Amino acid sequence: MTSLDGGVGKTTLAAAMAYHAAVDRGQPALLIDADWEKAELSQLARAEHGPGWLSPFLTGEEPRVHKIRDSLYLVPGYDAAEAYQSYDFQISELEKALEAWVEGLPAFAASRGLPPAAIIDTTPTLRLSFLTRLKEKGVRIVFVADVRAVSRVSDIKAEQYASYFRLADAVVVNHTSFFARDAAPYTIRRVPTPKDLHWEAVAKAIIRNRHNRKTVEALLHKVFPAP
Amino acid sequence: MRLDIRRGIQLLTGRADPEAGRKIADLDAGEQAAPAASQPAAPQPAPPPAPSSALRPATLVPAAADADAEDWRDLLVRLLSTAPEDVAQKLVGCLDREVITKALERRNDPYLKVALMLITKK
Numbered sequence: 001m002t003s004l005d006g007g008v009g010k011t012t013l014a015a016a017m018a019y020h021a022a023v024d025r026g027q028p029a030l031l032i033d034a035d036w037e038k039a040e041l042s043q044l045a046r047a048e049h050g051p052g053w054l055s056p057f058l059t060g061e062e063p064r065v066h067k068i069r070d071s072l073y074l075v076p077g078y079d080a081a082e083a084y085q086s087y088d089f090q091i092s093e094l095e096k097a098l099e100a101w102v103e104g105l106p107a108f109a110a111s112r113g114l115p116p117a118a119i120i121d122t123t124p125t126l127r128l129s130f131l132t133r134l135k136e137k138g139v140r141i142v143f144v145a146d147v148r149a150v151s152r153v154s155d156i157k158a159e160q161y162a163s164y165f166r167l168a169d170a171v172v173v174n175h176t177s178f179f180a181r182d183a184a185p186y187t188i189r190r191v192p193t194p195k196d197l198h199w200e201a202v203a204k205a206i207i208r209n210r211h212n213r214k215t216v217e218a219l220l221h222k223v224f225p226a227p
Numbered sequence: 228m229r230l231d232i233r234r235g236i237q238l239l240t241g242r243a244d245p246e247a248g249r250k251i252a253d254l255d256a257g258e259q260a261a262p263a264a265s266q267p268a269a270p271q272p273a274p275p276p277a278p279s280s281a282l283r284p285a286t287l288v289p290a291a292a293d294a295d296a297e298d299w300r301d302l303l304v305r306l307l308s309t310a311p312e313d314v315a316q317k318l319v320g321c322l323d324r325e326v327i328t329k330a331l332e333r334r335n336d337p338y339l340k341v342a343l344m345l346i347t348k349k
Binding site: 058062093097103 | 228229230231232234235236238239240241
């Protein structure tokens with residue numbers, strides 16, 4: 001899950017996709033919170049503080065997989081968010097660690113009885129060269145945007161969006177109104193914010209809307225096609 | 228601060244295999260030191276599109292086969308599968324059946340095994 005701008009709803013869409021897969025479809029799901037700027041998914045899921053996805057590379061510790069619900073697991077990202085704030089990191093270091101996760105995930109998942117596929121929530125504006133490398137490894141890229149993607153802000157912005165669109169396997173426009181629901185192949189309609197900002201409440205609020213549920217279903221088919 | 232990519236991937240995969248994550252670790256090393264002049268980097272052909280490592284449920288092809296450099300069998304199969312059909316047919320017609328069988332034997336894939344059994348059936 002990637003985006004150009006922050007706050008477009010990557011994390012909530014990732015939560016909705018995982019919820020729909022695990023709860024509605026009965027298909028185990030694994031989330032990796034690789035948003036090294038905020039680790040918001042870990043917070044939404046109330047994951048315990050502990051070694052997350054970066055720890056194997058940072059301290060040599062095993063990541064603690066957090067079971068957030070039956071058949072739904074999360075590798076938290078607090079360690080990466082703290083490291084990002086505390087150390088003088090090169091972004092390329094974090095990119096390499098995430099790339100290593102993509103390589104090591106099948107073995108990691110198999111040895112722990114986890115689903116072999118993961119939804120990786122990321123930080124906004126990942127470099128195109130990095131996304132290209134991930135794509136070459138078979139990662140499917142879901143690019144999430146809001147209406148800024150379909151309303152021309154400037155030529156530069158339009159070109160930036162175009163570069164990400166070219167790489168993406170699916171482009172989702174979030175927070176659309178009823179009338180703009182066909183603005184992109186995948187759109188998510190704006191829904192009322194739940195009082196309880198817990199991942200499950202947020203996910204349910206999104207997929208309670210019939211149009212959104214169809215979008216999430218279609219996205220899951222797109223990124224996790226049946227073997 | 229630098230991350231230890233090699234250690235990380237060994238921990239994830241549970242293998243003390245130096246080959247695990249080699250490509251990424253090498254990327255790491257490549258940034259620190261340029262390749263020695265006595266060992267110029269050989270030009271690598273573009274790798275075939277890899278199946279998703281994050282998404283594939285199980286791998287039919289041993290990792291070692293993926294990691295090996297392409298040899299003539301890979302190139303031949305790729306040529307035949309991407310050439311226009313009439314050209315591919317002409318090429319297949321010129322090739323010894325044993326050559327094609329050898330090329331197909333390169334992959335440890337159950338579907339290919341069955342195809343090979345059919346081809347070599349007398």
